Amino acid sequence: MLLNEPRLQQRMTDVGLDAVVATAPENVTYMSGFWALPQWIRRGPQAYVVWPAPDNGMPEIITSTSTLDLVADQELWVSKVRRYGDFHADIRPSAAEDAVSERHLQLRALPGHSDAIAALVAALQQAQLGRARIGIDEAGLVPGHLEALKAHLPNASWVPATALLREVRAVKTGDEIERLGQVARIAERSIQSALAVAKEGATEEDLARAFHIKTVEEGALPVLGCIGFGERSALMNVQPSARELRAGEIIRFDVGGRFRHYRADIARIATLGEPPPQARRLQQALLRGVQHACDIIRPGMAAAKLFEAVVRVVQREGITHYKRDHVGHGIGLDGYDAPTLSAHSTEVLEEGMVLCVETPYYEIGRWGLQVEDMVVVRRGGVERLTETKGDIMVVPL
Amino acid sequence: MLLNEPRLQQRMTDVGLDAVVATAPENVTYMSGFWALPQWIRRGPQAYVVWPAPDNGMPEIITSTSTLDLVADQELWVSKVRRYGDFHADIRPSAAEDAVSERHLQLRALPGHSDAIAALVAALQQAQLGRARIGIDEAGLVPGHLEALKAHLPNASWVPATALLREVRAVKTGDEIERLGQVARIAERSIQSALAVAKEGATEEDLARAFHIKTVEEGALPVLGCIGFGERSALMNVQPSARELRAGEIIRFDVGGRFRHYRADIARIATLGEPPPQARRLQQALLRGVQHACDIIRPGMAAAKLFEAVVRVVQREGITHYKRDHVGHGIGLDGYDAPTLSAHSTEVLEEGMVLCVETPYYEIGRWGLQVEDMVVVRRGGVERLTETKGDIMVVPL
Numbered sequence: 001m002l003l004n005e006p007r008l009q010q011r012m013t014d015v016g017l018d019a020v021v022a023t024a025p026e027n028v029t030y031m032s033g034f035w036a037l038p039q040w041i042r043r044g045p046q047a048y049v050v051w052p053a054p055d056n057g058m059p060e061i062i063t064s065t066s067t068l069d070l071v072a073d074q075e076l077w078v079s080k081v082r083r084y085g086d087f088h089a090d091i092r093p094s095a096a097e098d099a100v101s102e103r104h105l106q107l108r109a110l111p112g113h114s115d116a117i118a119a120l121v122a123a124l125q126q127a128q129l130g131r132a133r134i135g136i137d138e139a140g141l142v143p144g145h146l147e148a149l150k151a152h153l154p155n156a157s158w159v160p161a162t163a164l165l166r167e168v169r170a171v172k173t174g175d176e177i178e179r180l181g182q183v184a185r186i187a188e189r190s191i192q193s194a195l196a197v198a199k200e201g202a203t204e205e206d207l208a209r210a211f212h213i214k215t216v217e218e219g220a221l222p223v224l225g226c227i228g229f230g231e232r233s234a235l236m237n238v239q240p241s242a243r244e245l246r247a248g249e250i251i252r253f254d255v256g257g258r259f260r261h262y263r264a265d266i267a268r269i270a271t272l273g274e275p276p277p278q279a280r281r282l283q284q285a286l287l288r289g290v291q292h293a294c295d296i297i298r299p300g301m302a303a304a305k306l307f308e309a310v311v312r313v314v315q316r317e318g319i320t321h322y323k324r325d326h327v328g329h330g331i332g333l334d335g336y337d338a339p340t341l342s343a344h345s346t347e348v349l350e351e352g353m354v355l356c357v358e359t360p361y362y363e364i365g366r367w368g369l370q371v372e373d374m375v376v377v378r379r380g381g382v383e384r385l386t387e388t389k390g391d392i393m394v395v396p397l
Numbered sequence: 398m399l400l401n402e403p404r405l406q407q408r409m410t411d412v413g414l415d416a417v418v419a420t421a422p423e424n425v426t427y428m429s430g431f432w433a434l435p436q437w438i439r440r441g442p443q444a445y446v447v448w449p450a451p452d453n454g455m456p457e458i459i460t461s462t463s464t465l466d467l468v469a470d471q472e473l474w475v476s477k478v479r480r481y482g483d484f485h486a487d488i489r490p491s492a493a494e495d496a497v498s499e500r501h502l503q504l505r506a507l508p509g510h511s512d513a514i515a516a517l518v519a520a521l522q523q524a525q526l527g528r529a530r531i532g533i534d535e536a537g538l539v540p541g542h543l544e545a546l547k548a549h550l551p552n553a554s555w556v557p558a559t560a561l562l563r564e565v566r567a568v569k570t571g572d573e574i575e576r577l578g579q580v581a582r583i584a585e586r587s588i589q590s591a592l593a594v595a596k597e598g599a600t601e602e603d604l605a606r607a608f609h610i611k612t613v614e615e616g617a618l619p620v621l622g623c624i625g626f627g628e629r630s631a632l633m634n635v636q637p638s639a640r641e642l643r644a645g646e647i648i649r650f651d652v653g654g655r656f657r658h659y660r661a662d663i664a665r666i667a668t669l670g671e672p673p674p675q676a677r678r679l680q681q682a683l684l685r686g687v688q689h690a691c692d693i694i695r696p697g698m699a700a701a702k703l704f705e706a707v708v709r710v711v712q713r714e715g716i717t718h719y720k721r722d723h724v725g726h727g728i729g730l731d732g733y734d735a736p737t738l739s740a741h742s743t744e745v746l747e748e749g750m751v752l753c754v755e756t757p758y759y760e761i762g763r764w765g766l767q768v769e770d771m772v773v774v775r776r777g778g779v780e781r782l783t784e785t786k787g788d789i790m791v792v793p794l
Contacts, residue, residue: 024440035636037623037634037636038634041621041732042731042732042733043421043536043537044536066633066634067633067634069631069632069633069634069635070632070634070636072632073629073632073635073638087633087722088720088721088722089631089633089759089760089761090718090759090761091760091761091762092760092761092762092763094762097628097762098762100628100629100632101628101631101761102762104761105761138539139441139539139540141540142536143538143543143557146540160540205616209613209614209616212613212618213613213614216609216610216619217606217610219602221609221619222613222618223438224438226434231494231497231498234466234486234498235466235467235469235497235501236463236464236466236486237434237435237463237464237466238466238470239432239434239470241470321487324485325483335438335439336439361487362486362487363486363487363488363489364486364487364488364489364501364502364505365488365489365491365494365498365502366489
């Protein structure tokens with residue numbers, strides 16, 4: 001299961017919530033397993049999960065009639081479903097012979113509601129939550145929805161819950177870690193495929209194409225593909241261009257796809273032929289920063305303390321003026337899950353968090369260097385999800 | 398240019414707006430050319446375009462300091478930029494030698510604002526819009542932002558503008574049609590690549606992999622990949638599974654990637670070996686519906702009238718009980734642009750609209766059949782962006 005149910009229940013108790021309603025795609029998938037295509041590829045389409053506190057009824061998925069096929073076809077741990085809107089389809093005269101079609105027909109036979117908010121209001125009323133304290137994931141609603149909810153259920157009290165759900169998602173379950181490990185290694189292998197086409201005259205686009213093709217071959221989908229050469233490696237969000245690779249140049253990868261909805265975000269540096277000695281020295285300092293993080297990360301450590309320690313190591317190891325806003329972040333269904341490893345973070349590392357630990361260094365007009373690894377916070381230290389090391393990889397000329 | 402500027406100005410005049418503020422990613426890209434990675438791959442990161450009416454100042458991009466590299470590297474028709482937030486980077490001691498780095502440094506030297514809303518408020522104040530009537534694209538804001546804007550500029554009046562911008566985007570420019578044509582043909586060629594691996598025992602996932610790889614090879618990125626066999630072709634949003642293909646079965650594709658930010662959405666049907674005669678008859682009826690649409694589409698036609706005509710043709714041609722909620726929609730930066738070709742639509746077709754015209758037919762437990770073409774509304778009729786026809790494609794056994 002993706003959902004860390006004990007953690008959700010604990011946070012709901014802490015805040016005194018009678019129910020939580022997920023609305024953003026990552027939270028809907030997280031709380032139920034349900035991946036509703038329309039809300040993942042566009043803004044606007046609505047799907048929800050209502051999660052009551054124990055004794056307040058059963059969790060429930062609310063989605064459009066046109067997406068019930070996905071409910072029927074996916075393995076979900078929330079079985080109660082409410083639908084809204086119409087979507088016409090015929091039914092084979094003989095009874096459906098396969099389990100998915102049969103379940104699809106059962107779902108379509110449920111009573112329907114006129115729209116998403118009407119369905120949500122009915123679900124909350126039926127669960128006797130009309131006077132309850134309800135955590136509402138405000139991020140996935142469209143403007144006007146919250147006002148409509150308040151008007152329909154004037155005696156309920158509404159607490160914004162997007163931040164709470166992000167906090168719940170921060171500590172991963174075994175199933176989540178399994179997917180994150182797979183997508184991290186897919187990203188590493190995709191970098192290898194990109195480097196296999198690196199040569200003088202190859203373009204950033206050539207490498208990006210090879211990268212994404214490998215990602216697709218491995219069963220993932222492309223998301224992040226920042227690949228830049230030479231001075232373009234210093235562009236933080238560099239989008240692959242027709243710029244050609246020259247001998248001795250830096251190639252910076254800040255990349256990662258999506259595998260079974262889970263994201264990767266890793267960074268590696270390569271050069272075509274021997275790197276400039278200075279680049280090697282800088283990259284070593286950045287690498288030691290990440291290695292130090294991996295050495296000291298423990299449950300209970302303050303994220304801000306980790307930040308300071310990593311920056312200090314990079315400074316000591318050769319980039320005396322090194323300055324960063326953060327040295328990493330959580331990752332999961334979203335590319336920036338909690339915690340944030342920054343100076344001002346008040347978060348504390350916990351067992352089961354999955355972190356991107358990173359030490360990028362940008363010198364505009366010259367190069368960008370970076371190490372970014374994905375690691376799990378375990379009781380005795382970190383478990384690395386990435387298998388390669390962050391040294392500069394030299395592609396022979 | 399992607400922006401249809403005369404249409405934007407006209408709509409602003411119609412509604413009496415002194416300025417429009419784009420906030421959703423598709424509207425930011427549309428109005429300026431600026432593609433801000435973070436807001437496209439996540440919800441939350443903010444980038445805006447302020448577009449004043451003539452005589453109210455110059456259009457302006459507002460984005461985070463960490464994304465100024467993308468501003469520098471992209472060809473934009475909005476040159477005024479305002480930044481917010483900090484992002485540390487070093488500068489090569491010698492002056493930057495390439496144009497992108499130089500522009501990047503210039504942008505970073507602009508005065509910064511603390512956050513996105515502070516920057517937006519400053520931009521509006523500087524343009525003397527503190528008492529103006531401002532169209533605000535509510536879709537890209539996060540909850541609380543609109544309230545903050547109202548508090549900072551209490552004398553401005555705020556008009557929701559997401560629907561207005563969608564309406565502006567409905568009539569495409571030549572540059573947009575060029576991209577849409579390319580991505581439509583990429584989708585067609587990707588279907589051919591998928592069919593090249595279709596054989597007994599091949600899985601839906603095998604075909605999806607071949608489809609997406611071709612899409613990437615052609616310079617696009619995967620988005621929509623609904624590919625289903627047999628009874629699974631009747632699942633409207635079917636996600637590729639390990640289901641194996643058998644002789645005589647339907648393969649339904651409802652697919653399309655993203656090329657230079659523009660979407661494709663087309664549907665085709667294939668079978669492995671000869672299709673059941675009944676499937677061929679049904680598909681012919683659906684195809685005649687789309688063909689009829691292509692015959693009668695003209696600027697000035699009511700979308701609802703087109704809907705009725707298409708449904709009537711499908712019914713007459715063999716699916717007497719055919720019933721649909723819509724027979725298509727616009728497409729562009731978003732997969733569902735205006736207009737919607739439905740019975741209740743009040744929209745009217747205009748020259749330069751790009752439409753997905755579709756006649757899906759789902760029989761749950763048996764099969765799904767569909768034709769979906771992309772066409773441009775031209776003065777004398779439609780220009781097809783898809784090159785293949787919607788007949789059943791037979792893959793030899």
